[in-house]
Amino acid sequence: MSDKVKVTIDGITVEVAPGTTILNAARQIGGDIVPPAMCYYSKLEGSGGKCRTCIVKVSKGSEKDPRPMPKLVASCRTTVMDGMEVMNITSPEVIEARSGVVEMLLINHPLDCPVCDQAGECDLQNLGYEHGLQKTRYEFERRTFERIDIGDKIQLHMNRCILCYRCVFTADQITNKRVHGILNRGDHSEISTYIQTAVDNDFSGNVIDVCPVGALTDKTFRFKNRVWFTKPIDAHRDCPTCSGKVTLWYKGEDVLRVTARKDVYGEVEEFICNTCRFDKKKTADWVIEHPTHISDTSVIASNHYETLKPLPVIQNNEKLKEANRIELEKTAKF
Amino acid sequence: MARKLLLEHINVPGINTLDVYRQKGGYRAVEKALKTLTPDEVVEEVKKSGLRGRGGAGFPTGMKWSFLAKPEGVPRYLVCNADESEPGTFKDRYLMTHIPHALIEGMIVSSFALGANTSYIYVRGEMMPQIRILERAIAEAKQAGFLGKNILGTGYDLELYVQPGGGAYICGEETALLESLEGKRGNPRIKPPFPAIAGLYGCPTVVNNVESIAATVPIINDGGEEYAKIGIGRSTGTKLISASGNLVRPGVYEIELGLPVEEFIYSDEYCGGIANGKRLKATVAGGSSVPVLPANLTLKLANGDPRLMSYESLSEGGFATGTMMGSGGFIAFDEDQCIVRNTWNFARFYHHESCGQCSPCREGTGWMEKVLHRIEYGHGKMSDIDLLVDVSKNIEGNTICPLGDAAAWPVASAIRHFRDEFEWHVKEPVKSLDTNYGLANYAEPIAKAAITE
Numbered sequence: 001m002s003d004k005v006k007v008t009i010d011g012i013t014v015e016v017a018p019g020t021t022i023l024n025a026a027r028q029i030g031g032d033i034v035p036p037a038m039c040y041y042s043k044l045e046g047s048g049g050k051c052r053t054c055i056v057k058v059s060k061g062s063e064k065d066p067r068p069m070p071k072l073v074a075s076c077r078t079t080v081m082d083g084m085e086v087m088n089i090t091s092p093e094v095i096e097a098r099s100g101v102v103e104m105l106l107i108n109h110p111l112d113c114p115v116c117d118q119a120g121e122c123d124l125q126n127l128g129y130e131h132g133l134q135k136t137r138y139e140f141e142r143r144t145f146e147r148i149d150i151g152d153k154i155q156l157h158m159n160r161c162i163l164c165y166r167c168v169f170t171a172d173q174i175t176n177k178r179v180h181g182i183l184n185r186g187d188h189s190e191i192s193t194y195i196q197t198a199v200d201n202d203f204s205g206n207v208i209d210v211c212p213v214g215a216l217t218d219k220t221f222r223f224k225n226r227v228w229f230t231k232p233i234d235a236h237r238d239c240p241t242c243s244g245k246v247t248l249w250y251k252g253e254d255v256l257r258v259t260a261r262k263d264v265y266g267e268v269e270e271f272i273c274n275t276c277r278f279d280k281k282k283t284a285d286w287v288i289e290h291p292t293h294i295s296d297t298s299v300i301a302s303n304h305y306e307t308l309k310p311l312p313v314i315q316n317n318e319k320l321k322e323a324n325r326i327e328l329e330k331t332a333k334f
Numbered sequence: 335m336a337r338k339l340l341l342e343h344i345n346v347p348g349i350n351t352l353d354v355y356r357q358k359g360g361y362r363a364v365e366k367a368l369k370t371l372t373p374d375e376v377v378e379e380v381k382k383s384g385l386r387g388r389g390g391a392g393f394p395t396g397m398k399w400s401f402l403a404k405p406e407g408v409p410r411y412l413v414c415n416a417d418e419s420e421p422g423t424f425k426d427r428y429l430m431t432h433i434p435h436a437l438i439e440g441m442i443v444s445s446f447a448l449g450a451n452t453s454y455i456y457v458r459g460e461m462m463p464q465i466r467i468l469e470r471a472i473a474e475a476k477q478a479g480f481l482g483k484n485i486l487g488t489g490y491d492l493e494l495y496v497q498p499g500g501g502a503y504i505c506g507e508e509t510a511l512l513e514s515l516e517g518k519r520g521n522p523r524i525k526p527p528f529p530a531i532a533g534l535y536g537c538p539t540v541v542n543n544v545e546s547i548a549a550t551v552p553i554i555n556d557g558g559e560e561y562a563k564i565g566i567g568r569s570t571g572t573k574l575i576s577a578s579g580n581l582v583r584p585g586v587y588e589i590e591l592g593l594p595v596e597e598f599i600y601s602d603e604y605c606g607g608i609a610n611g612k613r614l615k616a617t618v619a620g621g622s623s624v625p626v627l628p629a630n631l632t633l634k635l636a637n638g639d640p641r642l643m644s645y646e647s648l649s650e651g652g653f654a655t656g657t658m659m660g661s662g663g664f665i666a667f668d669e670d671q672c673i674v675r676n677t678w679n680f681a682r683f684y685h686h687e688s689c690g691q692c693s694p695c696r697e698g699t700g701w702m703e704k705v706l707h708r709i710e711y712g713h714g715k716m717s718d719i720d721l722l723v724d725v726s727k728n729i730e731g732n733t734i735c736p737l738g739d740a741a742a743w744p745v746a747s748a749i750r751h752f753r754d755e756f757e758w759h760v761k762e763p764v765k766s767l768d769t770n771y772g773l774a775n776y777a778e779p780i781a782k783a784a785i786t787e
Binding site: 048049050051052053055071072074077097100101103104105107108137138140162163165181182184185186187188189 | 502504519524685686687688689690691692693694696697698699700701704721727728731732733734
């Protein structure tokens with residue numbers, strides 16, 4: 001017997017290592033059949049299972065026990081069995097339940113996308129477009145909280161939070177103490193740090209990147225610009241604390257924001273330190289690599305920046321020209 | 335007079351002390367189990383007895399015990415779930431207050447069966463008197479050599495601890511209880527792994543209700559087969575029922591499973607009928623989280639047979655015409671009670687008690703409560719009723735723990751059976767504020783109700 005297990009998701013069969021979750025098996029296939037995940041984050045231990053957007057139907061449990069699972073399961077926390085058959089977008093039941101979950105996530109969300117810094121790269125926004133209703137059925141006042149500063153660089157806007165717990169897991173992972181967690185219970189629970197103090201850690205800024213919505217925002221970028229007007233450029237620097245691999249978000253010649261590099265599922269590749277994120281905002285601090293590849297479906301890609309003329313900084317600098325040779329050649333073809 | 339196993343000596347003065355409890359045959363089960371039986375034989379007896387979990391889900395206790403993983407060198411734990419907080423259920427509190435040694439004795443026997451050397455009783459924070467009673471009882475038992483090192487010279491060690499909770503309903507869910515016991519926020523864990531594999535501190539753990547643990551005492555005393563003779567079908571033994579609502583004599587009753595519901599409500603041995611000469615309108619048979627039933631379906635099955643107090647008979651007919659045994663919190667409503675208001679009250683409870691971990695329950699319970707509040711106070715719309723059904727459907731089955739289901743079922747069932755009362759609230763917003771819809775046809779013979787689905 002091989003040490004791989006076979007799993008079929010929406011009719012596509014893939015072989016994965018035992019112990020893989022359905023979600024990760026689907027990500028190995030890729031494409032539309034990957035369930036959306038708002039709370040699961042592969043880099044964060046223990047995350048997942050909470051938002052319920054990734055629910056799928058297991059129509060056949062395994063080769064040994066072909067019974068279907070009685071309820072829809074959270075694909076991010078359910079491991080595959082040999083011969084398992086999973087239905088995601090081919091099951092109307094899943095689609096219906098998922099839009100039910102999306103509706104629940106949205107009823108208390110302020111829908112202040114026009115003034116939210118996350119708009120354009122917000123997982124909830126994408127999910128809302130895909131599954132949400134045109135009009136809300138919720139006719140009550142939405143819950144509100146005061147904005148809270150977590151240190152001088154991060155702002156918590158609890159109204160937008162969907163309580164995915166990602167930032168809690170991040171804080172648990174970077175510190176030894178429980179300094180960042182949830183207060184209260186039910187729909188009035190809120191993210192909080194111990195008596196509103198900052199999470200005292202070089203990597204605390206990563207809570208901004210892991211936040212799927214605009215609840216945790218970078219105060220050095222707040223209201224500076226819409227993300228789709230900025231141009232993401234991969235860059236690196238020799239950083240003593242982290243890998244130094246980041247994405248710079250340019251407007252004209254200014255670096256407005258620095259984030260970690262994110263993959264196609266919006267997860268960071270490597271966590272970056274606060275110095276890289278908040279303090280190094282000059283082109284001179286960085287070695288520019290190339291424009292970040294953004295999915296065509298993203299609103300950020302509507303800028304067509306990859307086919308535009310290379311940025312002025314690149315055109316004027318011999319070293320950068322060399323680093324971006326491939327991109328420049330591509331541009332020359334157009 | 336029906337047989338009583340747990341509450342047989344409840345009226346003996348001083349039964350809460352060790353001396354009187356022993357005079358009445360207490361701690362026989364400990365001596366029998368520890369001195370003459372092996373742990374596996376105790377598990378076998380419990381399996382034979384057919385005892386089913388008394389906390390709500392009705393999972394066979396013996397089977398749960400046999401699932402416990404037994405890796406070498408890893409401690410195992412038994413945790414007693416005394417976080418009783420379901421509206422309508424108060425049997426565990428009664429048992430712990432009046433006959434605490436029954437629980438302690440059951441804990442010793444069960445811990446021995448599972449090979450646990452440390453066991454916990456997780457008591458709801460509001461039950462401060464019961465916590466003191468249990469601690470006093472534990473001290474007495476320890477004095478008498480039933481707890482501690484080398485119990486009765488058999489070489490078996492057991493330490494028993496009482497842990498007060500913070501008073502959250504969600505901590506009655508077994509994995510949330512374990513989180514809380516570990517000192518963390520009481521959020522239910524995502525299963526698998528189940529506690530039998532990785533529970534308290536990552537070790538194999540069994541979590542049982544107070545009544546299930548106490549029931550092991552008569553099982554060991556009389557033997558599992560003897561216990562299985564009581565009851566009906568797969569519902570064996572006796573069950574404590576907390577009867578409340580508009581009854582002549584509300585209180586905690588020990589019944590033999592299989593007792594007709596009609597006899598339970600109307601006979602003088604039990605509740606003695608509906609108070610003030612009124613008529614029965616509806617019941618919640620097993621605590622607030624089970625579906626509510628109108629009077630006709632409470633007393634009779636959809637096919638006209640009498641409904642019995644047993645796991646199977648109460649759930650006969652599924653959600654269309656049945657309900658559940660639950661934790662035995664039997665609430666009766668007379669003709670002057672308002673189902674809409676009651677449903678709102680339950681929804682308010684679940685809204686308050688949702689842990690907020692997973693989205694459908696966190697958001698949905700609050701939404702249902704607000705809509706129900708609106709209907710109850712005369713601002714409802716006809717579309718709200720369908721909206722409620724839709725929201726409850728979106729919560730049910732999509733959550734981490736059963737609290738979501740428990741919040742959805744009472745709302746869904748109330749609308750299923752009492753839709754005309756909801757509609758009346760919408761149509762008569764002013765009148766419904768100070769009068770009630772009344773009994774309507776909810777007590778009429780079954781043929782009509784059978785078509786309601």
